[in-house]
Amino acid sequence: MTTQTATEAHAPGNITELPPRDLKRSFGNIVMWGIFALLLAYSWEGADMRPWDLIEDGANMGSFAAGFFPPDFTEWRMYMDEMIITIQIAVWGTALSVVTAIPFGILSSENLAPAWVYQPVRRLMDAARAINEMVFAMLFVVAVGLGPFAGVLALWIHTTGILAKLFSEAVEAIDPHPVEGVRATGATQLQEVIYGVIPQVLPLWISYSLYRFESNVRSATVLGIVGAGGVGMLLWEYIRGFYYAETAALMIIIIVCVSILDMISQRLRKMVI
Amino acid sequence: MTPYIHVTNLSKTFKNTKALDEIDFTAYSGEMVALIGASGSGKSTLIRHIAGLMPGDKGHDCGTVEVFGKTMQANGRITRRVRHHRQHISVIFQQFNLVSRMSVLTNVLLGKLGRVPTWRGSLGLFTKAEKLEAMNALDRVGMAKYATQRASTLSGGQQQRVAIARALVQKSDVILADEPIASLDPESSRKVMETLARIHKEDGKTVVVSLHQVDFALKYCPRTLALKDGKKHYDGASKDLSIEFLQNLYGSSSLDMHIPVPLDVTAEETIVVESPDAVVNPGSGYSQEAEPAMGRA
Numbered sequence: 001m002t003t004q005t006a007t008e009a010h011a012p013g014n015i016t017e018l019p020p021r022d023l024k025r026s027f028g029n030i031v032m033w034g035i036f037a038l039l040l041a042y043s044w045e046g047a048d049m050r051p052w053d054l055i056e057d058g059a060n061m062g063s064f065a066a067g068f069f070p071p072d073f074t075e076w077r078m079y080m081d082e083m084i085i086t087i088q089i090a091v092w093g094t095a096l097s098v099v100t101a102i103p104f105g106i107l108s109s110e111n112l113a114p115a116w117v118y119q120p121v122r123r124l125m126d127a128a129r130a131i132n133e134m135v136f137a138m139l140f141v142v143a144v145g146l147g148p149f150a151g152v153l154a155l156w157i158h159t160t161g162i163l164a165k166l167f168s169e170a171v172e173a174i175d176p177h178p179v180e181g182v183r184a185t186g187a188t189q190l191q192e193v194i195y196g197v198i199p200q201v202l203p204l205w206i207s208y209s210l211y212r213f214e215s216n217v218r219s220a221t222v223l224g225i226v227g228a229g230g231v232g233m234l235l236w237e238y239i240r241g242f243y244y245a246e247t248a249a250l251m252i253i254i255i256v257c258v259s260i261l262d263m264i265s266q267r268l269r270k271m272v273i
Numbered sequence: 274m275t276p277y278i279h280v281t282n283l284s285k286t287f288k289n290t291k292a293l294d295e296i297d298f299t300a301y302s303g304e305m306v307a308l309i310g311a312s313g314s315g316k317s318t319l320i321r322h323i324a325g326l327m328p329g330d331k332g333h334d335c336g337t338v339e340v341f342g343k344t345m346q347a348n349g350r351i352t353r354r355v356r357h358h359r360q361h362i363s364v365i366f367q368q369f370n371l372v373s374r375m376s377v378l379t380n381v382l383l384g385k386l387g388r389v390p391t392w393r394g395s396l397g398l399f400t401k402a403e404k405l406e407a408m409n410a411l412d413r414v415g416m417a418k419y420a421t422q423r424a425s426t427l428s429g430g431q432q433q434r435v436a437i438a439r440a441l442v443q444k445s446d447v448i449l450a451d452e453p454i455a456s457l458d459p460e461s462s463r464k465v466m467e468t469l470a471r472i473h474k475e476d477g478k479t480v481v482v483s484l485h486q487v488d489f490a491l492k493y494c495p496r497t498l499a500l501k502d503g504k505k506h507y508d509g510a511s512k513d514l515s516i517e518f519l520q521n522l523y524g525s526s527s528l529d530m531h532i533p534v535p536l537d538v539t540a541e542e543t544i545v546v547e548s549p550d551a552v553v554n555p556g557s558g559y560s561q562e563a564e565p566a567m568g569r570a
Contacts, residue, residue, distance in 0.1 A: 188391055
C-alpha cells in the first residue's frame with residue numbers, strides 16, 4: 001500500500017519504516033567476532049598469560065619501581081653524547097635507505113616495471129623487511145665489528161625494504177596523464193619518471209622518509225644491546241648491573257629526545273604535504 | 274604535396290568491439306582537420322594511434338601509421354624509434370596532462386625533452402635560449418605572466434593553453450589535439466580553439482583536432498573526418514556536411530552536439546554564430562537555446 005502511493009505521487013519526508021536489516025551481514029559479523037575470540041583463547045596458553053601474578057606480586061613490583069627513583073643524572077653528559085650518536089646512526093641509516101629505496105621502489109612498481117622485474121625486486125624487499133633490524137645488527141657486528149657503523153648498516157637494509165614498498169605504493173597511485181604528456185614530447189623512459197612520476201610522489205616520499213627517520217631513532221636506541229652503538233649499549237649495561245636510578249635517567253633522556261624529534265619531523269611532514 | 278600523416282588500413286579491436294575499422298587517412302602539410310563523431314566512435318583512439326601511444330591490431334597488413342614519412346607503427350607493432358619520431362608530433366590532451374606540481378615554465382620546457390641531449394634533459398639543465406623560447410611560446414598563448422606559478426593553480430582553459438605552448442616549443446610540424454576543449458567552459462573553449470587556429474595559420478602547422486562540438490569543427494576546420502563505430506564515415510570539406518548527415522552521424526545524441534542549425538552552412542558563414550549569446554550558449558546546447566543563433570544566421 002505504501003509503495004503504491006510512493007510510485008503514484010511521492011511526498012518526501014513521510015518515511016515511517018527503516019530499511020530492513022541485512023541478515024547476511026549481521027551473521028557475518030557474529031562469525032568474525034567468534035573467530036577473533038577463538039584466536040584470543042587459543043593464544044592464551046602459548047603467550048603464558050598470568051594476569052593475577054601482577055596483583056599477587058604487587059609488592060615486588062612496587063619495590064622494583066621504587067628503585068628507579070630518584071633518577072640519577074650525574075652522568076648526563078655521557079648520556080647525551082650516546083643519545084646524539086644514536087640519532088646520528090638513525091640519520092645515516094635513513095639517508096642511505098632513502099637513496100637506495102628510490103630505484104628499488106620504482107623497480108617494484110607495477111605501473112612502471114614489467115612483471116619479471118618487479119616480482120623479484122619485491123621479493124628482495126620483502127626479505128629486507130622480514131628480518132628485524134636487530135638481527136641485521138647482530139650480523140653486521142660480526143662483519144664490520146662492534147660500534148655504530150654496524151647499526152647504520154642494519155637500519156639501512158631494513159629501512160630500504162620498508163621505504164621501497166611505501167614508495168612503490170605511492171608510485172602506483174599516480175595520475176597517468178602527466179606521464180603520457182611527457183611521453184608525447186619524445187622523452188626517454190627515465191625522463192618520463194623524472195618529470196612525470198617524481199613530482200607527483202615527492203611530497204609523499206618525503207613524508208614517508210621522515211616517518212621512517214622517527215622510527216629509526218627509536219630502533220637505534222636498542223641497537224646498542226647487540227653492540228651496534230648508541231645509547232642502547234649503556235642501557236643494557238645499567239639494567240644488567242641493577243643500576244636502576246641511572247637507567248631511569250637514561251630513559252627520561254631517550255623519551256625527551258625521541259619526543260622532540262617526533263614533533264619536529266611531524267611539523268616537517270605537515271609542511272610538505 | 275608530401276603527406277604529413279599517412280594512415281593505411283588501421284584497425285583496433287577492444288574485446289570484440291572494433292574501435293577502429295580499416296581506417297585510411299592522409300593529411301597534408303598545413304591542413305587543419307576536424308575529427309568528429311559520437312562518443313566511442315574512435316576519435317581519441319585514432320589520435321593515440323597516430324601519436325604512437327597505442328598499437329593497432331597485430332597481424333599482417335594490419336595497418337601502418339607514418340608521420341613525416343617515418344613509420345610510427347606497422348602491423349600492430351610500435352617501432353623502436355618511436356621516442357625519436359615523437360619529437361615531430363605534439364599532442365594536446367583532453368586532460369591537459371601537465372605536471373601539476375611543476376611550474377608553468379618547466380612544463381613548457383618539457384616540450385624540449387625530445388630535442389636536447391638526454392643527459393641535459395634528465396638533469397633539467399635548459400639553456401637561457403631555450404628558456405626564452407619557452408617564455409615566448411607562453412607569450413603567444415597569453416600565459417607569460419603565469420610562468421612561475423605551479424600548473425595546478427591555473428584554470429582548465431589556462432592549463433590547456435600552457436599545453437599548447439609546450440607543443441609549440443616542441444617545434445613539431447604536426448599537432449594532434451585529442452578533445453582539447455571537452456572539459457572546458459564555452460569561453461575557455463573558444464580561446465583554446467582560437468589559439469590553435471592562430472598557430473595553424475601563422476606557423477603553417479598541420480593540425481588534427483578531435484572535437485565533440487560540431488559547431489567548433491565547422492568554424493575552425495576546413496576539412497572534416499567523421500567516424501562512426503570506428504569506420505570512416507565522411508572525409509571532405511566541412512562546408513559540404515549537411516544537417517541530416519550530422520544528425521545521422523550522432524544518432525539520438527545529436528542534441529548534445531551543438532550542430533549548427535542553419536542549413537547549407539559554409540565554414541565562413543558559421544563564424545556569424547559567434548555572437549555573445551551564442552558563445553555563452555553552446556554549453557547547454559538544447560535546440561531552443563540555439564534558436565537565436567539560427568535567426569541571426
